[in-house]
Amino acid sequence: MGDGPSSLVVQRPLLFQSMVHSHPKSEETAVYLPKATLQSLPVEILLHIFSQLELKPYLFSRGVCKEWQRLLPLADIHPAWLRLAEFYLKMVNTPDFIDTRTWIIDNLQPFDRQAYINILLSQYPAVPEEFRIWLLEWPERATVNCIWPGLPFISCTDFSPRRRSGVYWVAYKKHSPQLLAPVYRQHTPYAKFVPGLLIWRRSHLTEWLIFDEDEPELFGRVYVTSLLELEKSGVIPHERQKIPDDDDELEEAYDEDADGYLNVPFPDWIAYLESCWAENVRRLERRDTCSPLQDRVMPESDMTPQFNSSYSTKLPAVPWSLRESCMEYLMID
Numbered sequence: 001m002g003d004g005p006s007s008l009v010v011q012r013p014l015l016f017q018s019m020v021h022s023h024p025k026s027e028e029t030a031v032y033l034p035k036a037t038l039q040s041l042p043v044e045i046l047l048h049i050f051s052q053l054e055l056k057p058y059l060f061s062r063g064v065c066k067e068w069q070r071l072l073p074l075a076d077i078h079p080a081w082l083r084l085a086e087f088y089l090k091m092v093n094t095p096d097f098i099d100t101r102t103w104i105i106d107n108l109q110p111f112d113r114q115a116y117i118n119i120l121l122s123q124y125p126a127v128p129e130e131f132r133i134w135l136l137e138w139p140e141r142a143t144v145n146c147i148w149p150g151l152p153f154i155s156c157t158d159f160s161p162r163r164r165s166g167v168y169w170v171a172y173k174k175h176s177p178q179l180l181a182p183v184y185r186q187h188t189p190y191a192k193f194v195p196g197l198l199i200w201r202r203s204h205l206t207e208w209l210i211f212d213e214d215e216p217e218l219f220g221r222v223y224v225t226s227l228l229e230l231e232k233s234g235v236i237p238h239e240r241q242k243i244p245d246d247d248d249e250l251e252e253a254y255d256e257d258a259d260g261y262l263n264v265p266f267p268d269w270i271a272y273l274e275s276c277w278a279e280n281v282r283r284l285e286r287r288d289t290c291s292p293l294q295d296r297v298m299p300e301s302d303m304t305p306q307f308n309s310s311y312s313t314k315l316p317a318v319p320w321s322l323r324e325s326c327m328e329y330l331m332i333d
Helices: 005-022 043-051 055-061 066-074 079-092 102-107 113-123 129-137 248-253 269-286 320-325 327-331
Strands: 154-156 183-185 191-193 196-202 205-210 222-226
Touching (some): 055 079, 079 129, 079 269, 222 269
């Protein structure tokens, strides 16, 4: 053989073999190690391994054995991961859950999850943690009520448990998501723009995820503004309205957490998703059916904002990057 690199590749294993055979170990010096498996590891090490898992591996690990099912909830994982895992299990164990998957699975479209987060961070330096973890790790086939960037950007009139009526704004420009600038009216006469991601619009409702770290009571919360409550689509209200004492119908429509008030924002993204799924479960239990109109495909190109527009197919606020050129909107009452 020559002295080139290829000869070394061959000679090294041969040399190693000759060394092993020329110095055999005696029975007295041989060490036999037991075969180790994950199941044989001490509980402390297993819990440490579980604490490093991301959401999908954490969920899949539950199917390994009953002992892992018992140990996984004991691992020290991020609270948002744990809540999402518990929520996922609650969803998939809902009777007739599979009936809510048909349209979603047939219409999923690929998008770069990390690039989506990076583009948001290029517009504002903080993304709510629950939303970030959900977007990066949630199983797309378990999409909640069609709330997923990887679905078509459409206007839908289907009220069945398979869909969610309204405009799927969270899917607008999925490859280059855009923060908008709704107006926040503070506890003073002054107003300011806050960065928000438009999630959904339907008839009188507009749903926002707020990104403003300078306002701790806003950051990461989901606000649902309602024209029926005399609110505006492009304005985040700073105070809650009291439900009239004589309005029993409204009082029944709001849950116990509302504490007698209208427009209580969801404290974070996961609470919002849980509420959306609860709405879907109610439709499943009622066996809601309908004959919807054909979906309207919305344009993916830049759309001209119409501040405070009541039309669900319109952007109700300007892009966050253009807010300084639209200061007159802060003066609108």
